[in-house]
Amino acid sequence: xxxxxxxxxxxxxxxxxxxxxxxxxxxxxxxxxxxxxxxxxxxxxxxxxxxxxxxxxxxxxxxxxxxxxxxxxxxxxxxxxxxxxxxxxxxxxxxxxxxxxxxxxxxxxxxxxxxxxxxxxxxxxxxxxxxxxxxxxxxxxxxxxxxxxxxxxxxxxxxxxxxxxxxxxxxxxxxxxxxxxxxxxxxxxxxxxxxxxxxxxxxxxxxxxxxxxxxxxxxxxxxxxxx
Amino acid sequence: xxxxxxxxxxxxxxxxxxxxxxxxxxxxxxxxxxxxxxxxxxxxxxxxxxxxxxxxxxxxxxxxxxxxxxxxxxxxxx
Numbered sequence: 001x002x003x004x005x006x007x008x009x010x011x012x013x014x015x016x017x018x019x020x021x022x023x024x025x026x027x028x029x030x031x032x033x034x035x036x037x038x039x040x041x042x043x044x045x046x047x048x049x050x051x052x053x054x055x056x057x058x059x060x061x062x063x064x065x066x067x068x069x070x071x072x073x074x075x076x077x078x079x080x081x082x083x084x085x086x087x088x089x090x091x092x093x094x095x096x097x098x099x100x101x102x103x104x105x106x107x108x109x110x111x112x113x114x115x116x117x118x119x120x121x122x123x124x125x126x127x128x129x130x131x132x133x134x135x136x137x138x139x140x141x142x143x144x145x146x147x148x149x150x151x152x153x154x155x156x157x158x159x160x161x162x163x164x165x166x167x168x169x170x171x172x173x174x175x176x177x178x179x180x181x182x183x184x185x186x187x188x189x190x191x192x193x194x195x196x197x198x199x200x201x202x203x204x205x206x207x208x209x210x211x212x213x214x215x216x217x218x219x220x221x222x223x224x225x226x227x
Numbered sequence: 228x229x230x231x232x233x234x235x236x237x238x239x240x241x242x243x244x245x246x247x248x249x250x251x252x253x254x255x256x257x258x259x260x261x262x263x264x265x266x267x268x269x270x271x272x273x274x275x276x277x278x279x280x281x282x283x284x285x286x287x288x289x290x291x292x293x294x295x296x297x298x299x300x301x302x303x304x305x
Contacts, residue, residue: 057290058292061292093294100294101292144244146294
Protein backbone atom coordinates (compact mmCIF):
# COMPACT_ATOMS: atom_id res chain seq x y z
CA UNK A 1 0.00 0.00 0.00
CA UNK A 2 1.65 3.17 -1.23
CA UNK A 3 0.02 6.46 -0.31
CA UNK A 4 0.30 9.75 -2.18
CA UNK A 5 0.50 12.65 0.27
CA UNK A 6 -0.56 15.63 -1.83
CA UNK A 7 1.12 18.99 -1.53
CA UNK A 8 -0.48 22.27 -2.49
CA UNK A 9 1.12 25.68 -2.05
CA UNK A 10 0.31 26.41 1.58
CA UNK A 11 -0.14 22.81 2.75
CA UNK A 12 1.47 22.53 6.19
CA UNK A 13 0.40 19.16 7.58
CA UNK A 14 1.94 17.19 4.73
CA UNK A 15 4.96 16.21 6.83
CA UNK A 16 2.75 15.16 9.73
CA UNK A 17 0.82 12.90 7.37
CA UNK A 18 3.97 11.55 5.69
CA UNK A 19 5.67 10.62 8.96
CA UNK A 20 2.52 9.30 10.56
CA UNK A 21 1.86 6.96 7.64
CA UNK A 22 5.47 5.83 7.26
CA UNK A 23 6.87 5.82 10.76
CA UNK A 24 3.80 4.98 12.81
CA UNK A 25 1.66 2.89 10.46
CA UNK A 26 4.48 1.30 8.48
CA UNK A 27 3.03 2.22 5.10
CA UNK A 28 4.81 3.54 2.06
CA UNK A 29 4.20 7.21 1.37
CA UNK A 30 5.51 9.79 -1.06
CA UNK A 31 4.76 13.48 -1.59
CA UNK A 32 2.96 14.35 -4.81
CA UNK A 33 2.89 17.96 -6.00
CA UNK A 34 -0.44 19.43 -7.12
CA UNK A 35 0.67 19.93 -10.74
CA UNK A 36 1.29 16.21 -11.32
CA UNK A 37 -1.20 14.56 -13.63
CA UNK A 38 -0.81 10.90 -12.69
CA UNK A 39 -1.16 8.83 -9.52
CA UNK A 40 -0.08 5.64 -11.25
CA UNK A 41 1.77 3.41 -8.81
CA UNK A 42 -0.19 4.67 -5.81
CA UNK A 43 -2.97 2.87 -3.97
CA UNK A 44 -4.40 5.63 -1.82
CA UNK A 45 -4.39 9.40 -1.27
CA UNK A 46 -3.97 11.66 1.76
CA UNK A 47 -4.97 15.31 1.32
CA UNK A 48 -3.27 17.13 4.18
CA UNK A 49 -4.24 20.13 6.24
CA UNK A 50 -2.90 23.65 5.98
CA UNK A 51 -3.86 26.82 4.20
CA UNK A 52 -3.65 25.97 0.51
CA UNK A 53 -3.46 29.16 -1.56
CA UNK A 54 -3.63 31.15 1.67
CA UNK A 55 -7.33 30.26 2.00
CA UNK A 56 -7.91 32.95 -0.65
CA UNK A 57 -11.42 33.16 -2.10
CA UNK A 58 -12.63 30.12 -0.09
CA UNK A 59 -10.73 27.44 1.82
CA UNK A 60 -9.65 24.78 -0.65
CA UNK A 61 -11.15 26.53 -3.68
CA UNK A 62 -8.03 26.89 -5.79
CA UNK A 63 -6.42 23.63 -4.67
CA UNK A 64 -9.56 21.73 -5.68
CA UNK A 65 -9.06 22.92 -9.29
CA UNK A 66 -5.40 21.80 -9.54
CA UNK A 67 -4.37 19.13 -12.08
CA UNK A 68 -3.83 16.29 -9.58
CA UNK A 69 -7.47 16.51 -8.50
CA UNK A 70 -8.54 14.75 -11.71
CA UNK A 71 -6.62 11.74 -10.47
CA UNK A 72 -8.11 12.06 -6.97
CA UNK A 73 -11.55 12.03 -8.60
CA UNK A 74 -10.57 8.90 -10.53
CA UNK A 75 -9.42 7.20 -7.31
CA UNK A 76 -12.68 8.19 -5.63
CA UNK A 77 -14.70 6.68 -8.48
CA UNK A 78 -12.61 3.51 -8.55
CA UNK A 79 -13.24 2.86 -4.88
CA UNK A 80 -9.67 3.44 -3.72
CA UNK A 81 -9.06 4.90 -0.26
CA UNK A 82 -8.91 8.70 -0.14
CA UNK A 83 -8.80 10.81 3.02
CA UNK A 84 -8.78 14.58 3.47
CA UNK A 85 -8.13 16.04 6.91
CA UNK A 86 -8.81 19.68 7.75
CA UNK A 87 -7.87 21.70 4.64
CA UNK A 88 -7.90 18.36 2.80
CA UNK A 89 -11.57 17.99 3.75
CA UNK A 90 -12.26 21.51 2.49
CA UNK A 91 -10.52 20.66 -0.80
CA UNK A 92 -12.64 17.49 -1.25
CA UNK A 93 -15.84 19.47 -0.62
CA UNK A 94 -14.79 22.24 -3.01
CA UNK A 95 -14.04 19.56 -5.63
CA UNK A 96 -17.56 18.21 -4.96
CA UNK A 97 -16.09 14.78 -4.36
CA UNK A 98 -17.76 15.10 -0.95
CA UNK A 99 -21.08 16.84 -0.25
CA UNK A 100 -21.54 20.04 1.77
CA UNK A 101 -19.09 22.82 2.65
CA UNK A 102 -17.10 24.26 5.55
CA UNK A 103 -17.62 27.76 6.92
CA UNK A 104 -16.16 29.81 9.75
CA UNK A 105 -16.51 28.36 13.23
CA UNK A 106 -19.67 29.62 14.87
CA UNK A 107 -17.71 31.58 17.50
CA UNK A 108 -15.31 33.06 14.92
CA UNK A 109 -12.33 31.63 16.80
CA UNK A 110 -9.52 29.44 15.61
CA UNK A 111 -9.87 26.33 17.77
CA UNK A 112 -6.88 24.17 18.64
CA UNK A 113 -7.73 21.38 21.08
CA UNK A 114 -8.54 17.70 21.42
CA UNK A 115 -12.06 16.60 20.54
CA UNK A 116 -13.95 13.36 21.02
CA UNK A 117 -15.44 11.63 18.03
CA UNK A 118 -17.98 8.87 17.61
CA UNK A 119 -18.16 6.80 14.44
CA UNK A 120 -21.73 6.86 13.11
CA UNK A 121 -21.40 3.99 10.66
CA UNK A 122 -19.14 0.98 10.33
CA UNK A 123 -19.76 0.22 6.68
CA UNK A 124 -16.63 2.11 5.55
CA UNK A 125 -13.01 1.03 6.04
CA UNK A 126 -12.46 4.52 7.49
CA UNK A 127 -14.80 3.85 10.40
CA UNK A 128 -14.60 0.08 10.67
CA UNK A 129 -11.82 0.24 13.25
CA UNK A 130 -13.38 2.99 15.34
CA UNK A 131 -15.35 0.93 17.82
CA UNK A 132 -15.31 3.33 20.76
CA UNK A 133 -15.14 7.10 21.37
CA UNK A 134 -11.78 8.42 20.14
CA UNK A 135 -9.83 11.54 21.08
CA UNK A 136 -7.88 13.39 18.38
CA UNK A 137 -6.92 17.04 17.86
CA UNK A 138 -8.50 19.77 15.76
CA UNK A 139 -6.85 23.02 14.64
CA UNK A 140 -9.05 25.13 12.41
CA UNK A 141 -10.86 28.43 11.98
CA UNK A 142 -13.25 27.29 9.26
CA UNK A 143 -14.58 23.89 10.21
CA UNK A 144 -18.30 24.45 10.62
CA UNK A 145 -19.81 21.85 8.35
CA UNK A 146 -22.91 23.08 6.54
CA UNK A 147 -25.44 21.22 4.44
CA UNK A 148 -29.11 21.75 3.67
CA UNK A 149 -31.70 19.93 5.77
CA UNK A 150 -32.43 17.65 2.81
CA UNK A 151 -28.77 16.84 2.36
CA UNK A 152 -28.28 16.02 6.04
CA UNK A 153 -31.24 13.64 5.86
CA UNK A 154 -29.83 12.06 2.73
CA UNK A 155 -26.41 11.65 4.38
CA UNK A 156 -28.09 10.04 7.35
CA UNK A 157 -30.13 7.67 5.17
CA UNK A 158 -27.14 6.63 3.09
CA UNK A 159 -24.85 6.26 6.10
CA UNK A 160 -22.49 8.95 4.86
CA UNK A 161 -22.02 10.63 8.23
CA UNK A 162 -18.70 9.21 9.37
CA UNK A 163 -18.11 11.04 12.64
CA UNK A 164 -19.88 13.35 15.05
CA UNK A 165 -18.41 15.53 17.79
CA UNK A 166 -19.34 14.07 21.17
CA UNK A 167 -18.25 14.43 24.79
CA UNK A 168 -15.83 12.07 26.55
CA UNK A 169 -18.71 9.73 27.36
CA UNK A 170 -19.63 9.51 23.68
CA UNK A 171 -22.79 11.61 23.96
CA UNK A 172 -23.76 14.60 21.84
CA UNK A 173 -23.88 17.98 23.56
CA UNK A 174 -23.82 21.64 22.55
CA UNK A 175 -20.36 22.11 24.12
CA UNK A 176 -18.93 19.05 22.36
CA UNK A 177 -19.88 20.50 18.95
CA UNK A 178 -17.08 23.06 19.21
CA UNK A 179 -17.40 24.70 15.79
CA UNK A 180 -21.18 24.65 15.44
CA UNK A 181 -21.36 22.11 12.63
CA UNK A 182 -24.82 21.12 11.44
CA UNK A 183 -25.95 18.04 13.34
CA UNK A 184 -22.49 17.95 15.03
CA UNK A 185 -21.00 16.42 11.88
CA UNK A 186 -17.19 16.13 12.04
CA UNK A 187 -16.60 13.94 9.00
CA UNK A 188 -18.48 12.66 5.96
CA UNK A 189 -18.08 9.85 3.43
CA UNK A 190 -18.85 9.65 -0.26
CA UNK A 191 -21.70 7.33 -1.21
CA UNK A 192 -19.41 4.38 -1.77
CA UNK A 193 -17.63 4.91 1.55
CA UNK A 194 -14.06 4.94 0.23
CA UNK A 195 -13.55 8.71 0.54
CA UNK A 196 -13.47 10.33 3.97
CA UNK A 197 -13.24 14.02 4.80
CA UNK A 198 -12.96 15.23 8.39
CA UNK A 199 -11.85 18.35 10.22
CA UNK A 200 -9.92 16.57 13.01
CA UNK A 201 -6.34 15.43 12.43
CA UNK A 202 -5.92 11.64 12.76
CA UNK A 203 -2.30 11.96 11.58
CA UNK A 204 -1.51 13.99 14.69
CA UNK A 205 -2.60 11.14 16.95
CA UNK A 206 -0.67 8.07 15.90
CA UNK A 207 2.00 7.77 18.60
CA UNK A 208 1.93 7.94 22.37
CA UNK A 209 4.29 10.89 22.53
CA UNK A 210 1.73 12.99 20.64
CA UNK A 211 -0.80 12.41 23.41
CA UNK A 212 -3.08 9.95 21.62
CA UNK A 213 -2.86 6.97 19.29
CA UNK A 214 -6.56 7.03 18.42
CA UNK A 215 -5.87 8.38 14.93
CA UNK A 216 -4.59 4.93 14.04
CA UNK A 217 -8.12 3.52 14.25
CA UNK A 218 -9.02 5.72 11.27
CA UNK A 219 -5.81 5.52 9.24
CA UNK A 220 -5.64 1.74 9.53
CA UNK A 221 -8.21 1.81 6.73
CA UNK A 222 -5.26 1.91 4.34
CA UNK A 223 -4.11 -1.43 5.77
CA UNK A 224 -7.62 -2.91 5.84
CA UNK A 225 -8.09 -2.12 2.17
CA UNK A 226 -4.72 -3.60 1.28
CA UNK A 227 -5.37 -6.85 3.14
CA UNK B 228 -10.90 47.38 -21.31
CA UNK B 229 -14.27 46.15 -20.05
CA UNK B 230 -14.49 45.89 -16.30
CA UNK B 231 -16.97 43.59 -14.60
CA UNK B 232 -18.01 43.52 -10.97
CA UNK B 233 -19.05 40.19 -9.48
CA UNK B 234 -20.84 40.18 -6.12
CA UNK B 235 -20.72 36.93 -4.18
CA UNK B 236 -22.97 36.48 -1.14
CA UNK B 237 -23.51 33.69 1.32
CA UNK B 238 -26.88 32.00 0.87
CA UNK B 239 -29.45 33.65 3.17
CA UNK B 240 -30.19 30.35 4.94
CA UNK B 241 -26.59 30.07 6.22
CA UNK B 242 -25.27 31.74 9.35
CA UNK B 243 -22.66 34.39 8.54
CA UNK B 244 -20.72 34.35 11.80
CA UNK B 245 -18.39 37.19 10.72
CA UNK B 246 -21.36 39.34 9.74
CA UNK B 247 -22.99 38.63 13.08
CA UNK B 248 -19.84 39.78 14.90
CA UNK B 249 -19.79 43.02 12.89
CA UNK B 250 -23.48 43.61 13.64
CA UNK B 251 -22.84 43.10 17.36
CA UNK B 252 -20.09 45.74 17.20
CA UNK B 253 -22.32 48.25 15.42
CA UNK B 254 -25.03 47.76 18.02
CA UNK B 255 -22.44 48.38 20.74
CA UNK B 256 -21.51 51.61 18.95
CA UNK B 257 -25.08 52.77 19.46
CA UNK B 258 -26.80 51.70 16.24
CA UNK B 259 -29.58 49.92 18.04
CA UNK B 260 -31.79 49.90 14.92
CA UNK B 261 -29.43 47.38 13.31
CA UNK B 262 -30.62 43.79 13.24
CA UNK B 263 -28.38 42.11 10.70
CA UNK B 264 -25.11 42.55 8.81
CA UNK B 265 -23.92 40.08 6.22
CA UNK B 266 -20.54 40.13 4.55
CA UNK B 267 -20.03 39.23 0.91
CA UNK B 268 -17.26 39.58 -1.62
CA UNK B 269 -16.71 42.03 -4.44
CA UNK B 270 -14.54 40.71 -7.26
CA UNK B 271 -13.58 43.14 -10.01
CA UNK B 272 -12.50 41.57 -13.27
CA UNK B 273 -10.85 43.21 -16.23
CA UNK B 274 -11.03 41.43 -19.58
CA UNK B 275 -9.85 42.23 -23.08
CA UNK B 276 -13.33 41.50 -24.41
CA UNK B 277 -16.60 40.94 -22.59
CA UNK B 278 -18.59 37.79 -23.12
CA UNK B 279 -21.32 37.32 -20.54
CA UNK B 280 -21.41 33.55 -20.92
CA UNK B 281 -17.69 33.29 -20.23
CA UNK B 282 -17.88 35.48 -17.14
CA UNK B 283 -20.74 33.30 -15.86
CA UNK B 284 -18.52 30.31 -16.48
CA UNK B 285 -15.77 31.91 -14.37
CA UNK B 286 -18.28 32.35 -11.55
CA UNK B 287 -19.57 28.78 -11.81
CA UNK B 288 -16.12 27.21 -12.11
CA UNK B 289 -14.33 29.08 -9.36
CA UNK B 290 -15.55 32.42 -8.07
CA UNK B 291 -18.65 31.13 -6.27
CA UNK B 292 -19.45 27.82 -4.63
CA UNK B 293 -23.07 26.96 -5.49
CA UNK B 294 -23.42 24.90 -2.31
CA UNK B 295 -23.08 27.96 -0.07
CA UNK B 296 -23.08 31.08 -2.23
CA UNK B 297 -25.08 33.12 -4.74
CA UNK B 298 -23.54 35.53 -7.19
CA UNK B 299 -24.59 38.29 -9.50
CA UNK B 300 -22.74 40.09 -12.23
CA UNK B 301 -23.11 43.83 -12.31
CA UNK B 302 -21.46 46.97 -13.48
CA UNK B 303 -20.05 46.07 -16.86
CA UNK B 304 -18.09 49.17 -17.85
CA UNK B 305 -16.94 49.12 -21.47
